[in-house]
Amino acid sequence: MSLNPDPDTADRLLDAHAAAEVKGRSLWQDARTRFMRNRAAVAGLVALIAVCIFAFFGGFLAQYEPDYVDFALIGSNATQGVPSLETGHYFGTDSSGRDLYARTVQGTRISLLVGIVGAAVAVVVGTLYGAIAGYAGGRTDGAMMRTVDILMSVPYMFVLILMLVIFGRSILMLFIGIGLISWLDMSRIARGQTLTIKGKEFVEAAHATGVRPLTIILRHIVPNLLGLVIVYATLLVPQMIITESFISFLGLGIQEPNTSLGALISNGASNMQYGVIWQLAFPLFFFVVTLFAFFFVGDGLRDALDPKDR
Amino acid sequence: MTDPKDDKFTEATGRDEIADPAPAAPPASGTPVATPPSPEPAGIAHKDAPVASEADNGGRPDRTGKLARPILRVEDLRVAFDIRPRGAWPWTPSKKLHAVGGISFDLAPGESLGVVGESGSGKSTLARAIVGTIASTGGRVMFEGEDLAAMSERQRRAHRRDVQMVFQDPLAALNPRMTVGDIIAEPLVTHEPKTPRKEVRRRVAELMERVGLLPNLVNRYPHEFSGGQCQRIGIARALILKPKLLICDEPVSALDVSVQAQVVNLLKELQRDMGLAMIFIAHDLSVVKHVSDRIVVMYLGRVMEVARSKALVTNPEHPYTQALIASVPIPDPVLERQRQRPVLGGELPSPMSPPSGCVFRTRCPKARPDCAEGLPPMLDLGNGHRVACPYHKEPSVLDAARRMAG
Numbered sequence: 001m002s003l004n005p006d007p008d009t010a011d012r013l014l015d016a017h018a019a020a021e022v023k024g025r026s027l028w029q030d031a032r033t034r035f036m037r038n039r040a041a042v043a044g045l046v047a048l049i050a051v052c053i054f055a056f057f058g059g060f061l062a063q064y065e066p067d068y069v070d071f072a073l074i075g076s077n078a079t080q081g082v083p084s085l086e087t088g089h090y091f092g093t094d095s096s097g098r099d100l101y102a103r104t105v106q107g108t109r110i111s112l113l114v115g116i117v118g119a120a121v122a123v124v125v126g127t128l129y130g131a132i133a134g135y136a137g138g139r140t141d142g143a144m145m146r147t148v149d150i151l152m153s154v155p156y157m158f159v160l161i162l163m164l165v166i167f168g169r170s171i172l173m174l175f176i177g178i179g180l181i182s183w184l185d186m187s188r189i190a191r192g193q194t195l196t197i198k199g200k201e202f203v204e205a206a207h208a209t210g211v212r213p214l215t216i217i218l219r220h221i222v223p224n225l226l227g228l229v230i231v232y233a234t235l236l237v238p239q240m241i242i243t244e245s246f247i248s249f250l251g252l253g254i255q256e257p258n259t260s261l262g263a264l265i266s267n268g269a270s271n272m273q274y275g276v277i278w279q280l281a282f283p284l285f286f287f288v289v290t291l292f293a294f295f296f297v298g299d300g301l302r303d304a305l306d307p308k309d310r
Numbered sequence: 311m312t313d314p315k316d317d318k319f320t321e322a323t324g325r326d327e328i329a330d331p332a333p334a335a336p337p338a339s340g341t342p343v344a345t346p347p348s349p350e351p352a353g354i355a356h357k358d359a360p361v362a363s364e365a366d367n368g369g370r371p372d373r374t375g376k377l378a379r380p381i382l383r384v385e386d387l388r389v390a391f392d393i394r395p396r397g398a399w400p401w402t403p404s405k406k407l408h409a410v411g412g413i414s415f416d417l418a419p420g421e422s423l424g425v426v427g428e429s430g431s432g433k434s435t436l437a438r439a440i441v442g443t444i445a446s447t448g449g450r451v452m453f454e455g456e457d458l459a460a461m462s463e464r465q466r467r468a469h470r471r472d473v474q475m476v477f478q479d480p481l482a483a484l485n486p487r488m489t490v491g492d493i494i495a496e497p498l499v500t501h502e503p504k505t506p507r508k509e510v511r512r513r514v515a516e517l518m519e520r521v522g523l524l525p526n527l528v529n530r531y532p533h534e535f536s537g538g539q540c541q542r543i544g545i546a547r548a549l550i551l552k553p554k555l556l557i558c559d560e561p562v563s564a565l566d567v568s569v570q571a572q573v574v575n576l577l578k579e580l581q582r583d584m585g586l587a588m589i590f591i592a593h594d595l596s597v598v599k600h601v602s603d604r605i606v607v608m609y610l611g612r613v614m615e616v617a618r619s620k621a622l623v624t625n626p627e628h629p630y631t632q633a634l635i636a637s638v639p640i641p642d643p644v645l646e647r648q649r650q651r652p653v654l655g656g657e658l659p660s661p662m663s664p665p666s667g668c669v670f671r672t673r674c675p676k677a678r679p680d681c682a683e684g685l686p687p688m689l690d691l692g693n694g695h696r697v698a699c700p701y702h703k704e705p706s707v708l709d710a711a712r713r714m715a716g
Contacts, residue, residue, distance in 0.1 A: 026489075027486055027487060027531065027533070201477045202484055202485040204477070205477060205544075206485075206496065207443050208470065208473075208474070209470055209471075209497045209500055210469075210470030210471060210500055211496070212467070223485075224487055
């Protein structure tokens with residue numbers, strides 16, 4: 001209900017007395033309306049949902065297990081492993097004669113997981129760390145943020161590769177490695193925004209009333225940070241996927257029989273001169289669609305949550 | 311809910327929105343300096359009449375300036391901020407900005423104390439030092455005989471329920487992500503976490519009615535309200551714990567003039583009904599005079615004059631107070647044009663390096679060389695009237711203005 005004093009609204013306002021309580025329109029709801037008006041963002045969201053459905057339920061349509069090797073096809077990929085509906089290899093087969101459709105579903109799922117886990121760690125750890133540093137201020141702030149500076153100055157790709165080499169290649173190790181680096185930027189952003197919010201009168205009002213510092217952070221600061229954090233997180237997911245793909249491309253990431261989009265693209269790229277271009281095309285298509293969808297959604301969220309900042 | 315009751319609320323909340331186009335006709339008052347801030351809506355003025363007479367005739371514990379047992383005693387309170395010069399070395403000592411330089415006063419239960427002064431005089435810092443969101447650097451704040459600064463963090467937090475604050479910017483003082491119901495309930499939930507949800511809702515609704523908001527708007531968000539309504543929400547939040555002391559930091563400065571009158575009258579009414587002690591800060595002397603039993607005049611972090619509000623307005627002794635009162639606009643264009651104003655020259659000096667001796671001497675029309683010597687003593691003129699100027703008996707700067715006004 002708008003606050004325009006047209007007679008219609010006035011009538012409804014009177015009716016509202018009889019009705020129990022008026023439901024307010026929160027800033028989140030406002031943002032959702034703005035987001036829905038952004039066509040590119042909505043298209044991105046639809047594409048993203050489609051990719052997620054593909055990644056998590058596409059396996060039911062597959063005719064083969066992702067690790068089933070069809071020895072008959074090895075060596076004759078270019079002629080026999082062609083994508084076709086009849087053979088059940090919708091996306092064709094890879095160089096070892098495995099069903100590429102099942103492999104792509106699996107790869108998309110793992111890439112999405114890596115991206116989402118990395119972003120989730122960034123959101124939880126980074127936001128809390130930054131908010132605490134910003135709210136505490138003074139020496140605590142200095143010490144916490146200098147720690148972040150030091151961690152940032154370490155060449156993370158080098159450390160990640162070393163970790164994967166020393167502790168062995170596993171998905172868990174990859175998650176740990178990516179989680180370790182992803183929250184640094186986020187904590188800086190959250191801390192900067194906290195400094196702005198901290199000066200607002202509603203935080204002072206809470207402090208004057210006797211609300212505990214941790215409650216102030218969780219109840220007053222973090223909800224007001226979330227707009228920015230969500231935008232940054234949606235842009236962080238593709239960044240994480242790219243990082244993982246790069247590591248997989250180097251051959252250090254996901255270990256067989258698991259796979260990821262990066263690993264599949266790497267495989268496809270090394271075989272493309274043998275007339276099996278589909279081995280590169282299908283994983284690359286899902287990779288690009290996912291990244292673009294995330295970027296569009298992130299952009300739309302930024303516009304929706306920050307209407308003044310356009 | 312019954313029908314007649316509902317109508318009353320509609321009127322109360324609707325007022326803010328329709329208030330603007332009301333013509334600002336000057337009230338036909340003979341005393342130029344003591345006019346209320348604006349013509350009040352008829353309903354409110356009528357409701358308010360008994361309040362005003364009661365405030366003037368008594369019913370407050372201190373009519374003589376002697377307080378039985380003050381609820382709040384501020385002794386020589388000082389607040390200084392560290393200012394780091396730009397690009398200074400880390401080991402360079404920071405400069406001190408003396409925002410509040412030694413303020414003392416008592417406040418009786420149920421009394422209302424006005425604080426006036428121009429921007430930068432330390433009014434808001436004083437309020438924040440009393441509430442405890444800014445650390446004081448000297449002096450004591452005694453609440454019901456206990457030194458707030460000496461308390462442990464825990465005791466201090468428990469004590470905060472008795473002192474609540476209303477802020478200047480009504481919208482900025484409300485968390486945009488919380489519903490009005492949650493905002494108002496926050497102090498209650500903080501100090502009495504075991505209160506059942508039903509009880510919390512009931513008290514919030516009760517209080518929203520009390521401050522003139524429709525109780526069914528609890529699930530709305532602050533940005534859906536007008537400035538006046540937001541300030542009512544802020545007042546409701548401050549009152550839900552039934553505090554003993556309410557500090558209003560320029561509660562009406564950000565509001566439209568006609569809405570100002572409503573909010574000021576609401577505060578007055580609530581203060582009377584709940585027996586609140588109140589510190590009312592504003593730079594508008596006419597508003598402060600309307601609300602307060604006593605008024606403190608501040609300049610550059612120091613008290614210039616303290617008196618009962620009527621005495622201060624009709625018979626100001628300190629040259630700064632006289633200048634302040636002479637600058638209150640007269641809502642009559644003819645009189646206003648004829649009036650000669652003893653204009654204060656110059657600017658407020660920097661609080662980083664306040665003038666020696668009397669801080670007002672650089673702009674004072676009566677200043678003498680010996681004003682720079684030492685702090686002027688607080689002279690007691692009797693009846694609770696104190697003034698920090700040894701030459702206050704000299705011919706008044708207000709004489710001209712008073713003659714003009716008749």
